[in-house]
Amino acid sequence: MNAVRKQRLILVLLLLLGVGAAVTLMLFALQENINHYFSPAQMESGEAPTGQRVRGGGLVVPGSVERNTESLQVSFRISDGAGEVTVLYDGILPDLFVEGSGIVATGMLNKEGVFTASEVLAKHDENYMPPEVQKAIDDAHPGYSSPGSSSQELQTSARELEVQQLESLNNGG
Amino acid sequence: MMNIEQQSMRGGAACLALIRRDLTLAFRSPGQIINPMAFFLMVASLFPLGIAPDKDVLSQLAPGIIWIGALLSVLMSLDSLFKSDQDDGSLDQLLMSPHPLAMLVLAKVFSHWLTSGFCLTVMAPLLAVMLHLPGEGIFPLALTLLLGTPVLSLAGAIGAALTVRIQRGGVLLTLLSLPLYIPVLIFATGAVNAAAQGLPWNGHLLWLCVFLLSGLCLAPLAIAGALRVVSE
Amino acid sequence: MMNIEQQSMRGGAACLALIRRDLTLAFRSPGQIINPMAFFLMVASLFPLGIAPDKDVLSQLAPGIIWIGALLSVLMSLDSLFKSDQDDGSLDQLLMSPHPLAMLVLAKVFSHWLTSGFCLTVMAPLLAVMLHLPGEGIFPLALTLLLGTPVLSLAGAIGAALTVRIQRGGVLLTLLSLPLYIPVLIFATGAVNAAAQGLPWNGHLLWLCVFLLSGLCLAPLAIAGALRVVSE
Amino acid sequence: MLFHNLSFQLSPGDVLQIEGRNGAGKTTLLRIIAGLSSHARGDIFWNDLPLSSVYADFRLASFFLGHKPGVKMDLSPLENMHWRLQLKNIQPVESVLFAALGQVGLYGYEDIPCSHLSAGQLRRVTFACLIASKAKLWILDEPFTAIDIDGVAWLESLIDEHATNGGMVLITSHQPLSDHKGNLRKLKLEDFAGDALEVFDDEY
Amino acid sequence: MLFHNLSFQLSPGDVLQIEGRNGAGKTTLLRIIAGLSSHARGDIFWNDLPLSSVYADFRLASFFLGHKPGVKMDLSPLENMHWRLQLKNIQPVESVLFAALGQVGLYGYEDIPCSHLSAGQLRRVTFACLIASKAKLWILDEPFTAIDIDGVAWLESLIDEHATNGGMVLITSHQPLSDHKGNLRKLKLEDFAGDALEVFDDEY
Amino acid sequence: MMKWTFFHKLGSPKWFYDISGKWLPWLQITSLLSLVVALIWGLAFTPPDYLQGNSYRIIFIHVPASFLAQAIYMMMATAAAVLLIWRIKLADMALKVMAPIGASFCILSLATGAIWGQPTWGTWWVWDARLTSMLILLFLYIGIIALRGAIQTSEVAAKACAILSLVGVVNIPIIKYSVNWWNTLHQGATLKLTEKPSMAPEMLWPLLLAILGFYLFFTLVMFLRLRVEILSREKKTRWVKALVGE
Numbered sequence A: 001m002n003a004v005r006k007q008r009l010i011l012v013l014l015l016l017l018g019v020g021a022a023v024t025l026m027l028f029a030l031q032e033n034i035n036h037y038f039s040p041a042q043m044e045s046g047e048a049p050t051g052q053r054v055r056g057g058g059l060v061v062p063g064s065v066e067r068n069t070e071s072l073q074v075s076f077r078i079s080d081g082a083g084e085v086t087v088l089y090d091g092i093l094p095d096l097f098v099e100g101s102g103i104v105a106t107g108m109l110n111k112e113g114v115f116t117a118s119e120v121l122a123k124h125d126e127n128y129m130p131p132e133v134q135k136a137i138d139d140a141h142p143g144y145s146s147p148g149s150s151s152q153e154l155q156t157s158a159r160e161l162e163v164q165q166l167e168s169l170n171n172g173g
Numbered sequence B, C: 001m002m003n004i005e006q007q008s009m010r011g012g013a014a015c016l017a018l019i020r021r022d023l024t025l026a027f028r029s030p031g032q033i034i035n036p037m038a039f040f041l042m043v044a045s046l047f048p049l050g051i052a053p054d055k056d057v058l059s060q061l062a063p064g065i066i067w068i069g070a071l072l073s074v075l076m077s078l079d080s081l082f083k084s085d086q087d088d089g090s091l092d093q094l095l096m097s098p099h100p101l102a103m104l105v106l107a108k109v110f111s112h113w114l115t116s117g118f119c120l121t122v123m124a125p126l127l128a129v130m131l132h133l134p135g136e137g138i139f140p141l142a143l144t145l146l147l148g149t150p151v152l153s154l155a156g157a158i159g160a161a162l163t164v165r166i167q168r169g170g171v172l173l174t175l176l177s178l179p180l181y182i183p184v185l186i187f188a189t190g191a192v193n194a195a196a197q198g199l200p201w202n203g204h205l206l207w208l209c210v211f212l213l214s215g216l217c218l219a220p221l222a223i224a225g226a227l228r229v230v231s232e
Numbered sequence D, E: 001m002l003f004h005n006l007s008f009q010l011s012p013g014d015v016l017q018i019e020g021r022n023g024a025g026k027t028t029l030l031r032i033i034a035g036l037s038s039h040a041r042g043d044i045f046w047n048d049l050p051l052s053s054v055y056a057d058f059r060l061a062s063f064f065l066g067h068k069p070g071v072k073m074d075l076s077p078l079e080n081m082h083w084r085l086q087l088k089n090i091q092p093v094e095s096v097l098f099a100a101l102g103q104v105g106l107y108g109y110e111d112i113p114c115s116h117l118s119a120g121q122l123r124r125v126t127f128a129c130l131i132a133s134k135a136k137l138w139i140l141d142e143p144f145t146a147i148d149i150d151g152v153a154w155l156e157s158l159i160d161e162h163a164t165n166g167g168m169v170l171i172t173s174h175q176p177l178s179d180h181k182g183n184l185r186k187l188k189l190e191d192f193a194g195d196a197l198e199v200f201d202d203e204y
Numbered sequence F: 001m002m003k004w005t006f007f008h009k010l011g012s013p014k015w016f017y018d019i020s021g022k023w024l025p026w027l028q029i030t031s032l033l034s035l036v037v038a039l040i041w042g043l044a045f046t047p048p049d050y051l052q053g054n055s056y057r058i059i060f061i062h063v064p065a066s067f068l069a070q071a072i073y074m075m076m077a078t079a080a081a082v083l084l085i086w087r088i089k090l091a092d093m094a095l096k097v098m099a100p101i102g103a104s105f106c107i108l109s110l111a112t113g114a115i116w117g118q119p120t121w122g123t124w125w126v127w128d129a130r131l132t133s134m135l136i137l138l139f140l141y142i143g144i145i146a147l148r149g150a151i152q153t154s155e156v157a158a159k160a161c162a163i164l165s166l167v168g169v170v171n172i173p174i175i176k177y178s179v180n181w182w183n184t185l186h187q188g189a190t191l192k193l194t195e196k197p198s199m200a201p202e203m204l205w206p207l208l209l210a211i212l213g214f215y216l217f218f219t220l221v222m223f224l225r226l227r228v229e230i231l232s233r234e235k236k237t238r239w240v241k242a243l244v245g246e
């Protein structure tokens, strides 16, 4: 083989090797939780670090919202079906914040397991439907999770939880 | 006159010669090595001046400030990476070399990194202490810089190659490089912040490794292509 | 051949021609005007990325970030102020002009300011909103930029003149200029911070005026001297 | 379109001088041939193979000297020769380098930074590289620029010698080349001229 | 020390060619005279006054053409002439500019950016400035660089004419200047040579 | 390179000019029609969302704009590859005219997203992965436009921009999959290729129509710009002179 060709071949092989290694590493990297998002269950079980700025999210437990009459302070509980944690927040809540809706909060967890949020954002999933359809689904299929909803467990379990809670509310009332 | 078939290709020797040349040049006008470091130091000290000099706030901002300082410092030194070669005609000689251009530019980028990113990495712990970064954050900071600054050099070199013929290309270079720099910045500061808070940070680190590897493989090709195209 | 004694000196015309030339150059490669602005925008958006993106913190840091962004942006565009002239030999022609060099460089600095500092001033309010600067701070911010950026151009031009013969002078320029920039930065951010908090800020503003006036008077002499000395 | 229908062939021993007024396209032509510019249509062959497929071989065997010297100002002539030759796949040998530097009249300047050399001396450094490079094809764009009278005569004899040894030279120059060995051919670009204000549209 | 004990005088109508091998110090000498370099001891007089006291007058009446063209690549030849002349205290008049550009053979290139010009055309732009500048003293450092044969002849006649009209020319060139009017003097720098490796130590 | 002559003919500006001239009226009608119908349908006649109420209606602009911003970048990258491999002039012209259009859609997506974010999330902007990568896309667009402006020789500018476009492609999968890879505030995909969309049909249809309308509108704008570009670049050729002379 011509010397020039040989050199080129070696380089191409090296390149393929490098790209392969990069892709492998990326597959590993995708497994990691990099934005320090902890579910209420993780917070409850002590998996989440205390005294650090972390993110957490879940579904607002209906009936848990307590507003302070003098200030903007509010406390509520969030849940992912497997665990619950109390959240304290001082500020204006987003419009979509209603009992039963999903939120994402940034803040700190203290030793007592209370999450003091500095920011509360409303999260919603990828489902869009008219209210009457939603109601019909709920009525027809208790425990229903919308067709093909995402793999994110939070959302699926959240939906289940919401339905359960709706039921329990109904039963109680 | 030797027959080409019989000649062996000394690509490695050419790369070494290029690295040696660039390092000699850097050491001959010592400003080149000291300057990025001094710039780094100054950016880091501008912030406490321009922003409230509160110790707690500062220690929270520290990873960001240091990384932004490093980023800008690398960016500024990148401007002349190929332009100085273009100005004196060495670039034409590089392009006329029988060795693969991608290999040669990789050598050039490496020596650029040695004189900028590497020095910054060595210096960073000092700044970290100056800016009250918590002790746990210092090692991760150095590590992210070690993995991240080569990516900055590689990605920036693409921009430098594209702007080599442009008169006042410095700012355009910034514009072209920043999109590629932002992910590095985010993951690196993410890692340091996580580490400073005692959270796991290997996810960020893995991403930086991915960037580095893919940069090492793909950037030289883009740089070489850009140089060939732009040299008219 | 005209007799020299009879000729009137058209210094003003020469300055105008120089300004016109530099502005034409700037407009011809439109990047030159857009780029500092884009750089400014990017620096301003790097911070939220690198630093905790908390709204309250951000609004406190906003004046500092914007001013540091403007400072770096001016600094980066200064590098080529005289170097581009040196590279193509125009600088020799400038030095060979019968008009006072100080006047000519003032013209050059003015057109530099028009294409950098002035544009930044116009753009700053937008960034201020992006970074959640309280409304009361916006006018003072623009005013300090209007008064401060010419000082940055003037002071930086001294450094640019001193480093004009140095190959990779960009970073050295930074080193030389920053000491002169720091007072401007401190007073300007001080003014904006004070205004944002509803405190009086005319003291800071007066200092900025002092800097500007003394810069206008003294810097051209220093720049002209530096150019004469450095051009061997 | 600067020129069209231009075609020529170089064989070992040939010296081809490309002539033309200022702006005729000499530099452009040389840069296209050297592969430094691609604003042209047409084919270039090297050893009967299309150039684009054997660029590395071509570059290995050729040397390009342009308007700019390609020399680092902060390095000494010796150091400059080092990297230039390594890039050309040649292992620099000290004695060869010194011989080449002596030949171009830079004896005693080996270790002075090139920024302290005069315009002519700077160009002589590249000639030293040229000599030491052992390239087969020399592509020289106005090599006589800034060279003094003795230097011009020496350079002419160098080119002659190279051709006699089976090398090829492609040269542009405004000075008439003296043709001692009868291997000089001339190519007048004006004969192939297109409209100079419209550039690079057609094949050459 | 490049040269010492060197002294000469120029009167209207004189053309002084400074000769010397590469590195003899021609460029250095011209830059010293133009006031662009001050690494020398000795006195220069302009109209019998020490140069340092009448720099403005001297600059008003002289034109320096160095190795670099002093032309902005992004501007057209016409625009370049504009600012160059204004700097020289001359009000540019369109017709004069066009005439000068025509004289140097750049007719039709007035509005093309200079970055699109060839090496020789670029130098011709500075000659257009030279012509339009009406300077008395011309300081030309290797003006023939990159100029084609016709151009060289034209430039020689231009210099001749300038001298005949009472101008003064200080020129360095490796090409022998043809002396039509008998006003050419030559100055061999070798005659005043110091040791070229040690620079600028003594008066010249 | 004989086998590519057919391909080159496809990329000939004159051929494109003729064909696009025929398509223009159709494009005008269909894009206008679908856009108007989709927007009126979406904004006025679809039912409100069970959770978001009426604020979700901005979806009919946000989603098509977001899709297009990315799609145009991919088209630019394709054009760039074509330009670099086959040196087809038309690819460069397309590259040039698409960049500003793509940037506009990108700005539109960012703006509508920010407007939408205020009522739903409670903030205009968060630095989450989807949003940040979208901002990077905008920077890439700006960079490409600026680079073209800065290089004077058009052929060089073309290839330089092509390389830059190719480099930036890494960003596209990041935008696309950021919501799956990282737990972001931005929702996941509603429209899925492999599964049934998680959207009620009476909302889905106007959305699909809006997407179609945006694509048609983009094609229309691109064709118009491309035709102008072709004329200005080919103004020296015989066919353009003949065309203009008419």
Ligand code: HEM
Pocket (backbone or CB within 6 Å): A124, F059, F062, F063, F066, F067, F070, F109, F110, F111, F112, F113, F114, F116, F117, F118, F120, F121, F124, F125, F130, F131, F134, F135, F175, F176, F186, F187, F188, F189, F190, F191, F192
């Ligand atoms: C500035 C903020 C925002 C940006 C930059 C942004 C960006 C994007 C992008 C790039 C896409 C295309 C995703 C893809 O190709 O798969 C997209 C889709 C979408 N966005 Fe946003 N978005 C923003 C805010 C929002 C908000 C506030 C909402 C509503 C809560 C929203 C709802 C959607 C929906 C429903 C889709 C369609 C998802 C799909 O079917 O793939 N976006 N957005």
Ligand SMILES: Nc1ncnc2c1ncn2[C@@H]1O[C@H](COP(=O)(O)OP(=O)(O)OP(=O)(O)O)[C@@H](O)[C@H]1O
Pocket (backbone or CB within 6 Å): D115, D116, D117, D118, D119, D120, D121, D146, D148, E002, E020, E021, E022, E023, E024, E025, E026, E027, E028, E029, E196, E197, E199
């Ligand atoms: N900046 C410098 N520092 C020190 N020495 C220098 C410097 N520039 C030039 N020299 C030395 O001065 C001498 C004269 O240089 P100069 O450029 O004046 O020569 P020249 O006569 O113009 O030569 P040429 O014909 O090659 O242009 C050279 O030997 C060179 O080594």
Ligand SMILES: Nc1ncnc2c1ncn2[C@@H]1O[C@H](COP(=O)(O)OP(=O)(O)OP(=O)(O)O)[C@@H](O)[C@H]1O
Pocket (backbone or CB within 6 Å): D002, D020, D021, D022, D023, D024, D025, D026, D027, D028, D029, D196, D197, D199, E115, E116, E117, E118, E119, E120, E121, E146, E148, F153
């Ligand atoms: N970058 C460019 N873009 C467009 N046109 C150019 C460019 N560079 C050169 N030209 C044009 O190409 C023509 C040939 O230029 P070239 O440099 O090849 O001439 P040359 O024969 O080398 O002239 P010289 O003897 O002056 O060196 C010139 O007329 C010039 O206007």
Ligand SMILES: [Mg+2]
Pocket (backbone or CB within 6 Å): D026, D027, D028, D141, E118, E119, E120
């Ligand atoms: Mg030429």
Ligand SMILES: [Mg+2]
Pocket (backbone or CB within 6 Å): D118, D119, D120, E026, E027, E028, E141
């Ligand atoms: Mg000289």
